[in-house]
Amino acid sequence: MVKFIHAADLHLDSPFKSRSELPPHIVDRLMESTYNATKRMIDYAIKEKVDFIIIAGDVFDQKNRTLKSEIFLKEQFQRLEDNGIFTYMIHGNHDPLDHNVKTSWPSTVHVFKENIETYQLMSKDNEKIFLHGFSYLHDETYENKIDHYPVNNRNDGIHIGILHGTYSKSNTKSKRYTEFTLEDLRSKLYHYWALGHIHQRQELSDMPLINYAGNIQGRHMNETGEKGFYIVSGDHVHLYSTFVSVEDIQFERYDLEVNNIYRDELYRAVTEYKNKLRKEGSRVIELTVYYDGEEDISGNDYYEILSLLQEDERDVEDFVWIDRLYIEQENADQNALLTDIKNSFKDDDDLYKTALNTLYMDPKVNKFLPPMEDIDKEKLLELGEARLKLLMRK
Structure with missing residues (x-):
């Protein structure tokens, strides 16, 4: 049994973008938000007694990181060490190794170098773990290093790949560093891939689990929604991942x-x-x-x-x-039409039941629906009306 955290793209010291003039106390909160989110993650790791933390690149937002961010991260890593938790991190395009200030991290922190490396450790339950990954040496790393990741040809242990890169089918506007396909990753026969670089969390595959954790704190309107990390647990037969939200703003x-x-x-x-x-x-x-x-x-x-x-x-x-x-x-004619549609289903039970039966006969939809007798007709019609309004606005 193993339990670990997969995080990425902390972007400590990141600037924030706004279209309006923010008051000073909100600016201050925004500037501290990546720190606060990271601290919440460390608090969670200690509370849950995880075996280790993976950070899949872009720990810092800039090549020349600030002294404040280094001291902060060192303190957080020390908290993990004090609780017997290891840290494994790679550097990405924002914080490549060629600008790496020589920092004296706690002994439980392991930073991958520019060539593929493998770290081996034992979980608290004596499960053998193999971690494979590399850090960017420069910020313009477009080469595909997937071929250099070792294939898992062992019959024991859990193998985890760590990669900061771009999924080939992603429509991201970010630069396409270290592009890869799912076939590239699956060919390594690993149990889990911890990905970084794309700031929207995504599960690319469930067998094996291949996840983008997304960034830990949104920074502008193109990074909306909950932000955080994955908590991953299980064994060599199956791993499960659950998203944990820790964004400050x-x-x-x-x-x-x-x-x-x-x-x-x-x-x-x-x-x-x-x-x-x-x-x-x-x-x-x-x-x-x-x-x-x-x-x-x-x-x-x-x-x-x-x-x-x-x-x-x-x-x-x-x-x-x-x-x-x-x-x-709102368009008055469209609203009148929607009201007529809603009233038709409300007043005609046969029409309503026919539509509902069609919905329940769809196997892709049926598994997400409650028993038919538990459906609240009025609420369902209100939701349908709201959904149609939304579609008409697009």
Whole structure:
């Protein structure tokens, strides 16, 4: 049995991008957010008594890392060592070895060099583990080093590959460092691949498990949603991975429907919505407000509302900062059509049951559905109406 953390792309000291002028306390929180997220990960590792942590590249955001980031990371690694937890990390395109300041890490920290290396260790349950990986020497590493990873031809132990690179079918806008295919990775016969570089977490394969952990903290509106790491456990027969969210601040896009565009009611509706989001933690958001009606909002009213909404967050610790506000008018004809469709299913039981039976007969959908008798008709129709509205907006 083994239990470990797969993280990547900590990007300590990363700058943050915003379209609006952020108040100082939010800027400070953003600058500390990668540190806070990393500390939460270390707290979790100690609490769960993992065997080791893997960091799959881009630990630091820049080649010339700051003294602050080095001291911080050294302190966190020391906490792991004090609890008998090992750390294995590779360097990526943001923090290549040729700019590596010689840092004296704790003895339980192992940094892979530019050529493929293998580390062997034993888990707390005496499971033999083999870790294979390499660090970038320069920031322009496009060569495919997959051929240099050893093939697992042993009958014992758990083999884990660590790679900072780009999946060949990925549509990422990032530079395509060390491109690979699933066939490349599967050919090594490893039990798990810990990937880094792509900032969106993805499970590329479940047999074997091939995962991008994503970055640990979003930094702008192209890095939305929960951020964190994978906790992986199991044995040489099967490994299981579960995502753990530790971001300090979440970037996200939201839609909000309101009945009209009168400025006082719009301000009140958005404020109430922000307060609901606030319960889930600090956020920087883009908000699109959809409204029914013929009226339009003036430019002056728009900027005054946005200014007030932002001013409300200036001294708030659990802030919900609206970085961008969009106001869109709903199509009256489309809304009338949706209401007619909803009422048709609501009033005609045969039509409703026929549609529901069609849904339950689809094997790809059926496995995710509750028993038919547990379906709340009114809630289902409301969800369907909301989904159709969303599709019509695209």
